[in-house]
Amino acid sequence: MQQNTEAAQSRIYLILFFLAVALSSLAACEQAATTTPITPENTPSASSASTQNTPTPLPPTATPLPPTATPQIAVLVNGQPIYLDDLSTEIARYEQTQAVMNPPTDPNEAQTIVLNALIEQELIQQAANARDLSVPPAEVDAKIAELREKSPDFDGWLATNLWSETEFRTALAKEMLTAVLIETITADIPYAVEQVHARYIQVDDAVQAQSLLDRIRAGEDFAALAIRFSRDQITAPQGGDLGYFARGSLLVPELETAVFALQPNETSEVVSVTDPDSGNTIHYLIQLIERDPSRPLTAEMRHQLLQAEFETWLTQQWENAIITPLLALQN
DSSP, rough: OOOOOGGGGGGGGGGGGHHHHHHHHHHHHHHOOOOOOOBBBBBOOGGGGGHSSSOOOSSSSSOOOOSSSOOOHHHHHHEEEHHHHHHHHHHHHHHHHHHHHHSSOOOOHHHHHHHHHHHHHHHOOOHHHHHTTOOHHHHHHHHHHHHHHHHHHHHHHHHHOOOOOOHHHHHHHHHHHHHHHHHHTTOOOOEEEEEEEEEEEEEOOOOHHHHHHHHHHTTTOOOHHHHHHSOTTTTTTGGGGGEEEEOBSSSSSSHHHHHHTTOTTTTTTEEEEEEEETEEEEEEEEEEEEEEEEEEEEEHHHHHHHHHHHHHHHHHHHHHOOEEEEEEOOO
């Protein structure tokens, strides 16, 4: 029921995604040398689908585009160019790093991912400039020195992943600047917030859900009924216990709204939610056990809030941006 930040790998905000994959590859090489339950503590993330929701400003091409002698602009982002040569280079680099870790990426998918990454990178750079944010060159040098120390074959790794050291340094500086921007945007996220401790029952039949609600209100034990009838086989053995969670933690917003409106020991009405994709309707009952007006966030929960805050900000940048394709890429 709750979002799991460890599953956020699918996007990494698409900021220099190809660089992030390459760095992951390097970390995996160093390490070689040396079913997720649906609970508030460990749940498949809604953010796993966020890549699919990222705007796709240009149609894909079947193969990476070759460099051109005269720089051509593929797209303008608020008037700033993204060049076709850069797009082609990053597609090749992305596919190279992907091939090390996963089956080869579909070229169409690769172009979409990389183009979106470059657009987001430009949006982030523009926002950082507007806030007068920067990363001192000495910090970038120190990070590269750290990577060299951890990987004796760092130069070989660069070559394998199609990086010159200058290119890598530039990309790393942009990634570090992104981290600074994220810290700025999420600076107001608290370390303690109102949280509730709740339990729930999930069933497929509306009549059964209403029957269970009637039995609970007649005095039967909610947890016992959850053990017998809830279809969530992860939480059912614990009487449907979801533990403590804050607003923005559940994958079903309607259920979250219902429980935060309750008083301790109260049970919600039947909450029915229809999946827009499948058309299936699931019915929930949720009971508030206790409420804490200022409970410290776990590291994972706070990370979820930080991620959600930045995702919201980034979506707004997309919505407000003027993205102008100047080159019709082939399908």
